[in-house]
Amino acid sequence: MPSTVEVDFSRTARTYSGRIPYFQEFFDKVAVATGLDRESFVLDLACGRGEIATGLARHCGEVLGIDKSAEMLTSGRVPANVRLLRADLNSDAIDIPRPASLVTIGRAVPYLDPKIVIPFLDSATREDGAVLVCAAAIWKDVAWLEAYLALCRRYRRRQAAQGFAGRAFFRNSRWKLTRIISTRATIHWRPERLYRNALSHENLVQGILADQERFVQELKKILAPHKDEHGNISFQAMSWGVEYRRHAD
Numbered sequence: 243m244p245s246t247v248e249v250d251f252s253r254t255a256r257t258y259s260g261r262i263p264y265f266q267e268f269f270d271k272v273a274v275a276t277g278l279d280r281e282s283f284v285l286d287l288a289c290g291r292g293e294i295a296t297g298l299a300r301h302c303g304e305v306l307g308i309d310k311s312a313e314m315l316t317s318g319r320v321p322a323n324v325r326l327l328r329a330d331l332n333s334d335a336i337d338i339p340r341p342a343s344l345v346t347i348g349r350a351v352p353y354l355d356p357k358i359v360i361p362f363l364d365s366a367t368r369e370d371g372a373v374l375v376c377a378a379a380i381w382k383d384v385a386w387l388e389a390y391l392a393l394c395r396r397y398r399r400r401q402a403a404q405g406f407a408g409r410a411f412f413r414n415s416r417w418k419l420t421r422i423i424s425t426r427a428t429i430h431w432r433p434e435r436l437y438r439n440a441l442s443h444e445n446l447v448q449g450i451l452a453d454q455e456r457f458v459q460e461l462k463k464i465l466a467p468h469k470d471e472h473g474n475i476s477f478q479a480m481s482w483g484v485e486y487r488r489h490a491d
Contacts, residue, residue: 254442254443254444254447256317257438257441258291258317258318258442259291259317259438259442260437260438260440260441260442261378262380262429262439263293263429263479264293264294264297264376264481265378265479265481266297267425267481268378268423268425268481268483269300269301270301271423271425272298272301272344272483273301275423275485276343276372276485278298278302278343278344279301279303280302280303281302281303282301282302283302283304283305283339283343284298284305284342284345285305285306285308285344285345285346285366286305286306286307286308286345286346286348287308287331287346287347287354287359288309288331288347288354289308289309289314289315289348290309290311290348290350291314291318292307292318292319292320292324292326293348294348294376295307295320295324295326296319296321298344299323299324300321302323302344303323304323304324305324305325306324306325306327306338306339306342307320307327308329308331308336309327310328310329310330311328315328331354331355331358331359332353332354332358332359333358336362336366341367341368341371342367342371343368343371343372344371344372344373344374345363345366345371345372345373345374346373346483347373347374347375347376347408348375348376349376349406351375351406351407351411352404352405352411356411356412356415360411360417364416364488369488372485372486372487373408373417373485373487374423374483374485375407375408375483375486376481376482376484377406377481377482378480379479380479380480381426381477381478381480383478384477386464386465386467386477390436390464390465393460393461394443394446397446397449397453397457398445398446398449399445399446399448400445407484408484408486409484412486416488417486417487417488417489418487418488418489419485419486420486422482422483422484423482423483423485424481424482424483425480425481425482426478426479426480426481427479428476428478428479429476429478430474430475430476431474431477432474433462433469435475436461436465436475437457437458437461440461
């Protein structure tokens with residue numbers, strides 16, 4: 243099993259809204275694929291600001307989001323049927339109201355201890371329920387993406403955590419990959435939003451803020467050829483989820 247990575251996300255709470263958003267069509271697909279209805283209970287682990295919880299709220303009766311960062315939990319708004327709980331999934335004993343029809347984890351798998359979290363999933367998920375490891379990202383064929391990523395790598399203070407899709411995390415467990423649910427669509431952003439996107443990554447924020455002016459200038463050069471007549475950047479992005487379900491031993 244992979245070792246966990248200890249990361250403090252409190253520094254990125256104010257800029258986390260700069261992340262690539264999840265598309266509502268993605269949540270609609272997830273609800274159909276996993277059979278959510280108004281009676282369903284959804285558990286969102288390492289929920290951050292509650293983006294996934296909010297996206298699924300219209301499709302179920304109740305969502306409980308859990309995260310250890312008070313700064314992240316208080317930096318967003320959630321619907322009335324979403325409750326956010328501060329707890330450390332790697333150490334705290336957590337009581338949930340009932341087993342969940344669906345458990346979601348958004349890009350947090352490398353920060354979770356499988357020795358603790360997998361047994362929790364076993365008890366916190368209905369036997370016919372699913373775990374969905376989610377992410378949203380710029381589509382790989384976007385013309386300026388490689389230059390943008392190369393710029394970000396120069397400001398990286400530590401290696402980004404690996405294994406977001408959960409394959410290594412669930413290896414040797416009863417949880418097996420069953421399918422991938424995805425949606426692709428076009429985003430229209432002001433170039434400045436890509437700066438906020440970079441600041442939303444905890445392994446970049448310290449380095450960028452230490453050399454902010456140069457980063458912004460180089461980012462402008464990368465994006466300049468791709469702006470439309472209104473000064474916006476249009477690009478494809480993808481929301482995806484890797485579904486795991488329990489198989490018999």
